[in-house]
Amino acid sequence: MIADHALEWRPRHPTDLRQTLGSLRRGFGDPAFHLDRAGAVWRAVRTVDGDATIRVRQLPGGLLRCEGWGPGAGLAVEQAPELLGEHDDPSGFVPLLPVLDTAHRRNPGLRVPRTAQVFEALAASILEQKVITQQAHDSWRRLVVRFGAVAPGPTPRPMHVVPSPEQWRAIPSWEWHKAGVDPRRAATVQNAARHGRRLEEAAGMSQADATARLVLMPGVGPWTAAEVAQRALGDADAVSVGDYHLSNYIGHALAGRDMSDEEMLEALAPWAGHRYRVVRLLGAAGVRGRPRRGPRMPFVDHRAI
Structure with a gap:
């Protein structure tokens, strides 16, 4: 499914996706957090614009990519660099x-x-x-x-x-x-x-x-x-x-x-x-x-x- 919103960026500092977001996971069964087999992190989030799901991936060359779905996806994707420790x-x-x-x-x-x-x-x-x-x-x-x-x-x-x-x-x-x-x-x-x-x-x-x-x-x-x-x-x-x-x-x-x-x-x-x-x-x-x-x-x- 094509994402409702997406953003690619190069972080100011080297950023390891799994290490950085791992502290947000409340156990392996956390319903709002998932690490898939490809190494992407999924988070279900609540924003002032509505609910959203985001997927964050590590790309070659140090780039990060965030894709989002749902009524709050625009805001959630926009805030992704901050989420990743920008x-x-x-x-x-x-x-x-x-x-x-x-x-x-x-x-x-x-x-x-x-x-x-x-x-x-x-x-x-x-x-x-x-x-x-x-x-x-x-x-x-x-x-x-x-x-x-x-x-x-x-x-x-x-x-x-x-x-x-x-x-x-x-x-x-x-x-x-x-x-x-x-x-x-x-x-x-x-x-x-x-x-x-x-x-x-x-x-x-x-x-x-x-x-x-x-x-x-x-x-x-x-x-x-x-x-x-x-x-x-x-x-x-x-x-x-x-x-x-x-x-x-x-x-x-x-x-x-x-x-x-x-x-x-x-x-x-x-x-x-x-x-x-x-x-x-x-x-x-x-x-x-x-x-x-x-x-x-x-x-x-x-x-x-």
């Missing part, structure tokens, strides 16, 4: 350590994406609060498929657009329960959905002001705000303070020992402005963190409570 500037990043120098050289195309979809990132991040990742991804898949619209265009598999704030607000309590979401997280999403328009305005603010607006929401703290900033706002400096594993991962990757959040922030201080980039580079390079000796976060089936 405004992510790594020029001020200095590796300093051999492990980071190697990671940076081996992953020159890793950019920090910017979806500008604040509430989408917020809802997904709230679902990931204080539960194991697989559990959050299962909840995300069930709710998006159940309450999101079918994605337009020739999608390679059934895909769905993430529900609007109004649709999140309308989800009844039993559907949250069936999706394995406890009442606290459900209430946090639905309360934030009441302020959906105001939250989306954060995409046009400074990083500090956007974070300040996000944490005004009950149940949204520094960890959740950072997770949103990393994806929706393209913040290369946002650190997920309070993460169950991150401080010890960074501690062992950089210093060979456990660290508290405060020690992690101190260790990352030399890379101020690029601290999230450091985290992404270490992960992309396969740098190992803390050996898994202690207990993992337990799986809690809220459907049985």
Whole structure:
């Protein structure tokens, strides 16, 4: 099927499609994200002009091509360079350590994406609060498929657009329960959905002001705000303070020992402005963190409570 809109461009910096957009995928079953066999990334997106599906491909010579279908395709395709990290500037990043120098050289195309979809990132991040990742991804898949619209265009598999704030607000309590979401997280999403328009305005603010607006929401703290900033706002400096594993991962990757959040922030201080980039580079390079000796976060089936 011929796309409704298309755009080809040469990014300002080397850009690896899969590495850059991989952080937007909420598990392998994410209904709004698909990586096809040819290496193209498909995303179902909501825009102010309507729903859209985009396909982004890496072309020879460093070019990128985005094609879009649906009423919102024009705007979604226009915003594709921003999505692929067009405004992510790594020029001020200095590796300093051999492990980071190697990671940076081996992953020159890793950019920090910017979806500008604040509430989408917020809802997904709230679902990931204080539960194991697989559990959050299962909840995300069930709710998006159940309450999101079918994605337009020739999608390679059934895909769905993430529900609007109004649709999140309308989800009844039993559907949250069936999706394995406890009442606290459900209430946090639905309360934030009441302020959906105001939250989306954060995409046009400074990083500090956007974070300040996000944490005004009950149940949204520094960890959740950072997770949103990393994806929706393209913040290369946002650190997920309070993460169950991150401080010890960074501690062992950089210093060979456990660290508290405060020690992690101190260790990352030399890379101020690029601290999230450091985290992404270490992960992309396969740098190992803390050996898994202690207990993992337990799986809690809220459907049985």
